[in-house]
Amino acid sequence: MGTIIGTPNTKSSEVQLDQRTIDRALALGESGGLLTREDAVLLIEHAQTAALLEAASSLRNRVKGRTISYSRKAFIPLTTFCRDRCGYCTFRRDPGEPGGRYMTPEDVIAAAEAARRAGCHELLFSLGDQPEVAFPEAREFLRAQGFERTLEYLAAMTRLALEKTGLLPHSNPGLMSAADLAELKTSNASLGLMLENSSPRLMGRGQAHWQAPDKAPRKRLRTIADAGRLKIPFTTGILIGIGETREERVDSLLAIRELHARHGHIQEVIVQNFRAKPATPMAANSEPDLDEMLRTVALTRLVLGGDMNLQAPPNLSAHDYPRLLEAGINDWGGISPVTPDFINPEAAWPHIATLGERTADAGFHLRARLAIYPEFIERDGFLHDAVRPYVSSLAAADGFAKTGD
Numbered sequence: 001m002g003t004i005i006g007t008p009n010t011k012s013s014e015v016q017l018d019q020r021t022i023d024r025a026l027a028l029g030e031s032g033g034l035l036t037r038e039d040a041v042l043l044i045e046h047a048q049t050a051a052l053l054e055a056a057s058s059l060r061n062r063v064k065g066r067t068i069s070y071s072r073k074a075f076i077p078l079t080t081f082c083r084d085r086c087g088y089c090t091f092r093r094d095p096g097e098p099g100g101r102y103m104t105p106e107d108v109i110a111a112a113e114a115a116r117r118a119g120c121h122e123l124l125f126s127l128g129d130q131p132e133v134a135f136p137e138a139r140e141f142l143r144a145q146g147f148e149r150t151l152e153y154l155a156a157m158t159r160l161a162l163e164k165t166g167l168l169p170h171s172n173p174g175l176m177s178a179a180d181l182a183e184l185k186t187s188n189a190s191l192g193l194m195l196e197n198s199s200p201r202l203m204g205r206g207q208a209h210w211q212a213p214d215k216a217p218r219k220r221l222r223t224i225a226d227a228g229r230l231k232i233p234f235t236t237g238i239l240i241g242i243g244e245t246r247e248e249r250v251d252s253l254l255a256i257r258e259l260h261a262r263h264g265h266i267q268e269v270i271v272q273n274f275r276a277k278p279a280t281p282m283a284a285n286s287e288p289d290l291d292e293m294l295r296t297v298a299l300t301r302l303v304l305g306g307d308m309n310l311q312a313p314p315n316l317s318a319h320d321y322p323r324l325l326e327a328g329i330n331d332w333g334g335i336s337p338v339t340p341d342f343i344n345p346e347a348a349w350p351h352i353a354t355l356g357e358r359t360a361d362a363g364f365h366l367r368a369r370l371a372i373y374p375e376f377i378e379r380d381g382f383l384h385d386a387v388r389p390y391v392s393s394l395a396a397a398d399g400f401a402k403t404g405d
Contacts, residue, residue: 022047029302030055032063040250044299049291056298056328063306064330068359069369069400072352073122073170073334074115076161077342078103078154081138082128084174084212087281088242088274091343092128095137102141102153105160111339112161118338121394121401122189122371123167125158126342129174129214151180159187166390170371172235175214178226185232186386189371190267192235193223198255199248208242208282221255228263231381233372237270237311240296241288249296253303260308265382267373268309268331271297273316275344290320294327301328309373314355315347322358331369332359367400374399 025039026047035043043052079102082092093100103111112123131138132150147153151173158169168189176184176193184191198217202209209215227234238252260266273288288296297312304310311331314321335349350358356366370391376382377391377399396402 018046022051026051026055026302030058032059032306035303037250037254040253040299040303041247043302044246044250044295047295049295052295052298052302053326053328056301057326059301059306060310060328060330064309066364067367068325068330068332068364069309069367069373070332070352070355071122071334071371072120072368072401073124073336073371074111074118074120074167075336075339075342076103076108076111076123076125076157078108078125078127078157078173079131079138079150080128081131081135082174083131083134084129084209084214086212086215087208087210088277088285089343090277090280090345091126095135102138103157105145105157108157108161109164112165112167114338116165116167119403120336120338121168121368122334123158123161123165123169124334124371125154125169125171125173127154127173151176151184155180155183155187158184162187162387162390166393168371168387168390168394170235175219176223176226178230181223181227181230181232185230185384187384189383189387189391190233190235190376191227193220193227194239194270194272195220195224195236195252195256196239197242197244197248198252199244201248202243217255221259224256224259224266225263228259228265231263232265233267233376233382234265235268235270236266237268237272238296238300239272239274240293241274241285242282243285250299250303253300257304260304266308267376268311269300269304270311270313270333271300272313275316275347277346290317290323293317294323297324297327297329313341313344313347315341315349316344318347321350322362325359325362325364332366368403369400370394 025043029035080093080100154173162169170190171184171188172192200217204210224236273293276283276285276287301310309331310329311333312324312329314332335352359366
C-alpha cells in the first residue's frame, strides 16, 4: 500500500506508465471529475498516501472551504433489542441481558430535556432492527404502548420529542419501507442507514453479517433509494475493516454515488473504521490502521466529489483524529455533551471546546450545524412542513445552528 505499481524486475517504462496513469486519476479526482471504477481501484491500491491526501484536501478546500461542521446531539437508544447479530456489535442485547430494554416515553422525554438543557440541537434515535420479529418480549412491550411494530413506536417517540422539546430528531433504525420512511419524515429532520458495504459476500457463513439478515446489501440499497424518491435528507456510509476488500469498498462508494446522482438526497457520507470489541465474534480481528483510514477517506472524497458532506468520527481515531482533516472531511458528525457513543462505548467523544481548538490548530473553523445540512433546508420538498418551524427556530440565516460554535 502507498507504493507505485511494479516489482524490482519491472521495466522502467512500465513503472513510468503506471505512475502517469495514477497521476491522471489523481488529477481527475482533484478537479471534481467522475472517477471510474478502474480509477478508484488504482488509487486505493497504488497511489502514494501523501498524494491521495493532497488531492482530496485540495478538492475539499476549493468546494467546501475551511469550515468544518459538527452536530451538537444526544443519543437516544430507543431499544437495544435487535434481531441481527453482527460480528462486531456490542450495542444489541437479548431480553434478560443487562441493558436489554425499550425506553419508555417518559425515558425519551427525560433524555431529550437533558439534551435541551445542554444546548443540543439533534436527537439521534438509534435502535435495533425489527426486534419484534425475534422476541416476544418486544411484542409485549409494543402492545402495552399501543403499537405493533418498533418503527411505529419510533415515529410516535420522535414526534413526541420534537413537539415537547423542539430538538430535531434524526433516526437511524435500520431497514425501513417506503411507508415507514414517509411517516418518519413527518417528525424527523433527516434519516439515516449505513450501507456499510455493498458486497453480499459479507453475508456468508463466518463473515461479519452472516447472522444479520437486515444487512443484506440489496435491502439496504432499496431503503436508501426509497428515501431518495421521497426527498428525505439522508445519511449513509461505509464501515471499513470488517473483512471487505478494497475493491468492495470502491463498489460500495460507487453504489452510493449512483443513488445520489439519481435522487440528490444523500446529505452526508460517513467513513467509519471498525473497532474490535471484547466478547464479540470479531474481538480478535485487526483494526484498520490510521494510514488505511486516511487513504479510504481521501478516496471517498475523490469518488463522491467536492459537494458531498464527508464525515469521519473523531472518537474512533483517538488522539490522531485531526489528521482526518488532511483526507478531505468537512464534518465531524454528531458530538454529544450529555450521552456516550452507545455504539462505541469504549470511545469517548472529544470535548467540544477541545474539538474546536484542535480544528483551529489545523487551520479550520468549527461550526455547529443541525441534523439537516444547510443546503437541504430550502431545497424543494426535502423538509416536511411539520418539521420546518422547528428547524427555522434553530437555524441561523445561513442554515447552520444559531448557537453552539
